[in-house]
Amino acid sequence: MNRPSPTLRHSAAPWAALTCAVALLTAGCSRPGPGASVKPEVIQNIGSDTMVNLAQAWAETYQGIAPDVSVEVSGGGSGLGIAALMNGTADIANSSRHIEPSEEAKIVERTGVKPREFLVGFDALSIFVHKDNPITEISMEELHDIYAEDSALDRWSQLGVTNIPNARTDRIIRVSRQNNSGTYHYFRDTVCGKKTDFKLGSLDMNGSKDVVELVSRTPGAIGYSGLGYRTPNVKMIPVSPRKGARAVLPSIATTLDKSYPISRPMFMYTPSEPPPHVQRFLEWVLSPAGQKIVEETGYIPMPPPEAQP
Amino acid sequence: MSVPPASPARQTRSALALWGERAVELLIRLSGVSAVLFVFGIFLFVFIEGAPLITDLDWSKAIFSPDWYPTSRENVRYGVGAMIIGTLSVTGLAMVIAVPFGLGAAFFVSEFCSGTLRETLKVVIELLAAIPSIVWGFIGLSVVNHLIQRFLPAPVGLNLLNAALLLALMSVPIIVSIGEDALKAVPDSYREAALALGATRWQIAWRVLLPAARNGLLAAVLLGVGRAIGETMAVLMATGHAVNIPTSLFDPIRTLTATIAAELGETAVGSPHYRMLFLIGLMLFTITFAVNLLADLAVRGVRRQ
Numbered sequence: 001m002n003r004p005s006p007t008l009r010h011s012a013a014p015w016a017a018l019t020c021a022v023a024l025l026t027a028g029c030s031r032p033g034p035g036a037s038v039k040p041e042v043i044q045n046i047g048s049d050t051m052v053n054l055a056q057a058w059a060e061t062y063q064g065i066a067p068d069v070s071v072e073v074s075g076g077g078s079g080l081g082i083a084a085l086m087n088g089t090a091d092i093a094n095s096s097r098h099i100e101p102s103e104e105a106k107i108v109e110r111t112g113v114k115p116r117e118f119l120v121g122f123d124a125l126s127i128f129v130h131k132d133n134p135i136t137e138i139s140m141e142e143l144h145d146i147y148a149e150d151s152a153l154d155r156w157s158q159l160g161v162t163n164i165p166n167a168r169t170d171r172i173i174r175v176s177r178q179n180n181s182g183t184y185h186y187f188r189d190t191v192c193g194k195k196t197d198f199k200l201g202s203l204d205m206n207g208s209k210d211v212v213e214l215v216s217r218t219p220g221a222i223g224y225s226g227l228g229y230r231t232p233n234v235k236m237i238p239v240s241p242r243k244g245a246r247a248v249l250p251s252i253a254t255t256l257d258k259s260y261p262i263s264r265p266m267f268m269y270t271p272s273e274p275p276p277h278v279q280r281f282l283e284w285v286l287s288p289a290g291q292k293i294v295e296e297t298g299y300i301p302m303p304p305p306e307a308q309p
Numbered sequence: 310m311s312v313p314p315a316s317p318a319r320q321t322r323s324a325l326a327l328w329g330e331r332a333v334e335l336l337i338r339l340s341g342v343s344a345v346l347f348v349f350g351i352f353l354f355v356f357i358e359g360a361p362l363i364t365d366l367d368w369s370k371a372i373f374s375p376d377w378y379p380t381s382r383e384n385v386r387y388g389v390g391a392m393i394i395g396t397l398s399v400t401g402l403a404m405v406i407a408v409p410f411g412l413g414a415a416f417f418v419s420e421f422c423s424g425t426l427r428e429t430l431k432v433v434i435e436l437l438a439a440i441p442s443i444v445w446g447f448i449g450l451s452v453v454n455h456l457i458q459r460f461l462p463a464p465v466g467l468n469l470l471n472a473a474l475l476l477a478l479m480s481v482p483i484i485v486s487i488g489e490d491a492l493k494a495v496p497d498s499y500r501e502a503a504l505a506l507g508a509t510r511w512q513i514a515w516r517v518l519l520p521a522a523r524n525g526l527l528a529a530v531l532l533g534v535g536r537a538i539g540e541t542m543a544v545l546m547a548t549g550h551a552v553n554i555p556t557s558l559f560d561p562i563r564t565l566t567a568t569i570a571a572e573l574g575e576t577a578v579g580s581p582h583y584r585m586l587f588l589i590g591l592m593l594f595t596i597t598f599a600v601n602l603l604a605d606l607a608v609r610g611v612r613r614q
Contacts, residue, residue, distance in 0.1 A: 076574065076575065077574075077575045079575045079577075080574065080575050083577065166458075167464060168462050168463065168464045169464035171464060173464060173465050178550075178571045178572060178575075179377075179378075179379060179380045179572065180380055180572055180575040180576060180582075181575070184380075185380070189382075194382060194383075195382065195383045196383075197378050197381045197383075197384065200375060200376065200377070200391070200551075200552045200553065201551050201552060201553040201561075202551055202552075203465070203467065203549040203550060203551045203561050204550045204551065204552075204563075204571070205550070206545070206550075206571055214465075214467065217454060217455070217458065217466060218458070218464070218465045218466065219464075220464050220465070221465065
């Protein structure tokens with residue numbers, strides 16, 4: 001690192017502060033000074049919208065730990081991230097699903113090597129309703145019948161829910177995601193079944209946050225989104241794996257013991273031999289410090305090493 | 310090209326000036342032709358991207374079926390019927406709202422007010438036209454959404470009515486400014502003659518100006534329609550983006566444009582889904598072409614009478 005002399009550093013302090021302020025606007029910055037004059041190494045981190053909040057939090061904290069590395073995060077979806085890895089525009093692709101064999105084949109075809117997979121945590125897809133909705137729990141069968149094509153459940157009264165304040169309709173207003181989002185695919189495969197499609201007529205939002213936002217404004221709505229996107233204006237409802245079975249709320253414990261039925265792993269993919277600065281970043285992500293951020297942003301961290309089988 | 314220095318022999322133009330003039334002439338001609346070239350170029354690009362799917366597609370299903378499942382695992386279906394209906398219904402409703410207001414405003418600005426009021430109105434209306442569509446979308450998402458939920462018996466605030474209101478607000482400025490130009494183009498002698506015959510201002514507007522400026526007013530309305538059909542961001546945010554054939558004003562819908570905007574970014578280049586989105590673009594092209602052609606024919610028809 002190119003350390004300036006103390007006097008120089010003193011005179012450079014206001015500038016460093018200014019640089020820091022500018023950096024704070026874009027990526028966050030916590031340690032001004034020596035690192036500011038070194039050209040930072042950049043890690044392009046692209047992919048899953050579900051993981052974008054988490055990745056952003058990692059990037060900001062990592063800036064404080066390694067000021068010479070700047071992690072640039074953008075969303076767009078798991079598919080976009082993997083496509084960016086294919087094109088070489090991403091150093092790390094975030095994906096809230098396993099890479100498809102066809103995608104892996106394409107990467108091998110382009111680069112000659114297989115991508116490397118890192119399991120970095122879990123996401124529990126929560127079922128949200130409006131905060132005034134009196135519903136207390138829901139089963140996977142009911143969710144299937146609400147969302148899956150050719151299923152007749154489309155009224156709240158069929159679930160025994162009446163008197164939703166200001167709903168103005170008995171119809172269940174389904175909120176979903178755009179059809180190429182990783183969350184859409186995961187929810188479809190888990191709730192509707194791998195061979196079944198969604199029922200038409202759902203409001204397809206373009207982001208995890210938008211789903212929660214719309215549900216919070218619409219009394220008759222139901223929607224699914226990452227646990228990390230919960231706000232005080234929506235109600236998260238417990239889900240039971242079968243009708244009559246115990247319904248559980250998504251949490252770290254219920255995700256890790258697999259009793260919550262709609263949770264999924266979160267991955268980061270890199271080229272097979274990531275450069276050292278990317279490697280170091282990933283090691284930090286998987287360290288207790290990095291995993292603490294997973295928990296703080298509302299996702300499920302990896303189980304501690306001793307608990308792993 | 311530089312202007313040649315003033316010389317005593319100004320009448321006999323230098324070779325430089327002559328060539329300069331030709332160059333400028335060519336440039337102007339090129340810019341005229343370029344409009345045509347660009348339209349064809351864009352059409353060709355969209356066509357080429359979508360073409361491989363044209364023969365593989367069951368067109369009757371694609372156009373009439375509402376089943377839009379481009380990313381299905383088992384049963385991929387490319388039906389855009391619901392989106393065509395969505396686009397037409399939101400545009401239609403927007404025009405029902407915008408045309409009376411737009412033409413009324415055009416008449417008012419052109420015929421019934423003058424001085425500062427008129428100038429102020431013109432500036433404000435033009436300002437309305439300058440608001441970016443994403444801002445309209447945001448207004449729909451936060452303000453109109455809330456108002457509809459609060460004051461109308463709508464189960465969800467993102468719906469046909471919300472988007473139509475926004476589109477109406479977006480196309481009114483176009484209708485007003487083109488409509489006003491059309492009214493201004495009516496010779497003053499018409500107004501004077503009518504006045505001399507003892508017509509009231511209302512009679513002048515209704516019986517003289519409306520028939521006389523019919524072509525221009527029609528063009529104004531159709532340009533408004535064009536604006537509404539092509540709008541993307543605002544409708545993506547305000548319609549609710551649901552593949553749904555609307556049966557009431559409060560039903561969420563989805564438009565062709567919004568589908569392209571929402572899905573193209575994450576679609577693998579060259580996949581059937583990608584090509585289908587380009588074919589949707591082609592459909593939009595066809596619809597706008599039909600609207601423009603109709604406008605042209607209508608204007609010609611009116612002219613012949």
